[in-house]
Amino acid sequence: MLAVAAVDLLAGPEVGLLALFALGPAFACITGSVRRALLVGTVAFLLCLGIASFDGLLHTRRAAVALATVLGATAAAALAATVRRRFERELADIRSVAEAAQRTLLRPVPRQAGRMRIAVSYTSAASAARIGGDLYEVVPGPGGTTRVIVGDVQGKGLEAVETAAVVLGAFREAAPDEERLEDVGGRLERALNRRLTGEEFVTAVIAEVDGDHLVTLLNYGHPAPLIVRPDGDVAFADPPVAAPPLGLAALGPIRPSAYEISLTPGDQMLFYTDGVSEARDSGGVFYPLEHRAHLLRRADPDVALEAVRLDLVTHAAGPLGDDAAMLLLRYRDDAPELPD
Template sequence: MAVVAAVDVIAGPSVGFLPLVSLGPAFAGLVGGWRRTALIGGLALVVCLGLGLYDNQLFVGRRGFTALASVAGVTAAGLLAAVMRQKREAELASVRSIAEVAQRVLLRPVPRSAGHLRVAVSYTSAVAEARIGGDLYEVVASPDGVRVIVGDVQGKGLEAVETAALVLGAFREAAHDEPDLQRVGARIERAVDRELQGEKFVTAVLAEVSGDRSVTLLNYGHPAPVVVRPDGAVHFAAPPRNALPLGLGIHGADAPRPYETDFTPGDQLLLYTDGVTEARDRTNRFYPLAERAVLLKDPDPETALQTLRRDLVQHVEGPLHDDAAMLLLRYHGW
């Protein structure tokens, strides 16, 4: 508005810049509230009226009155746009608030320590505005040891969230009640088989650390956890044989069998979803988790996991194409 006024004063009325004063309330309606838009619109009318009098256009011809009408019209449209935008922003804020509550119920904050373990978790959504998705995780300190689940629901949207809630509910209950990890998995599988229909499924890996310097794993078609030793050695704790994901029990395949791997002071166990290992850079190269797991060297597990997460995002050089959840267990003593 100041530039238009200056040009009009310098160049004179012949240039015809006076109607451009309406750009002020037009932009105000896009970025400000209705009060700010009304204020800018009133100021624009004053500027337009003053320039019209200065140029002697209000009483000679129709140009001055046309400019005033255009400023008034644009101000009215800006006010309407500002009111509608503020209404949508309020609705979006309400939805975000509900989503955050749903996230706290579905994916509750994990304990920072459980037994002789320190725990850290990272969740990166593929959708910038998303708060929850189909990836799931939980840590439960049960009478039989610390039990953990990390899983990935097939599909996206509300159905995936509902399925994730079903799996987590079954795990939280079974982790406290069942004496061994295989029975925990069987309880979850029965719950999922009852609810899921068609070819929907959930990949998941369950872990139990009971203090015998080993971790027991139960893998339902999920990516194998990574064990990082204090000397930096990395290996994938793959199951002796593959098993179907949860929800495909109708195909009659054998249930997975528990297996163990060493887990002693200083060791780290990283459980993750396929959004990590299947993240690709611009050359279509997958994220090299086996090479980058050495980044988990910070004494604080949360800081270490965030370092790995930043490296994952830098590898992709943009938004992830799939949700990526990571849960790190670190044995006390390091």
């Protein structure tokens, strides 16, 4: 507004810049409050009135139109600021509800199971909601075992969250009681059949860690966990036979077969969702997870997992296209100190 006043004073009344004072209140409503919009509008009106008087245009049609324009822009700015503040409050309420739902749905997992250290990371593609269809859980199993699930619900939004809640609820109920891992998967399948319709499905890996740190896996069409050895060797724990996701068992006779992975001191097993493995950079290149395994060599597993998450976000160079969940198991029995 000061620039408009200066140019008008230098150029003279024939240039006709009075109406440009309306830009002040128009921009004030973008980030400011209603009071700020009205204050800026008042200043704009007084400047317009003063410049019109200085130019000898106070009683002309041009000045009347300019003053009316400033008043109209001020009223519109105040209204826009009111609506924006209301939407901001509603968004804040939605975020608080989403965070409460996430705390209920994705509860904090234990940081230790026997001598197995555990770390988790969750990055939602819907930044405003901070919650999505990826899921994870760690619960005690029968006979001193620990049971883990990491999964990904097809789709996004509230329906995906509801489906994730069904899976986690069924897992939390079945995992401590069922002796066989296949029976836990069967309970999840039956729970989903009561919830899902059409071709909806959930990919998941269910794991059981015993006292000797032998990991038994059951893979329902989910990306295979990544095994990282202390010497730097990396391998994917692929299932012997590919099986359909949860909710699509009726499409084929193949059911997932349990298979075992033996962990030794210093070994790590990273569970993740396809939001990690399928994240692309600007050139369409997928995130090279196996080549970023060295990031997990930090001494603190939480710090190691955060390093992978930050590297993933850097690779995507912007918001992720899908939710990304990771769960890290680190066998720390007599493990050598991992360098940072």
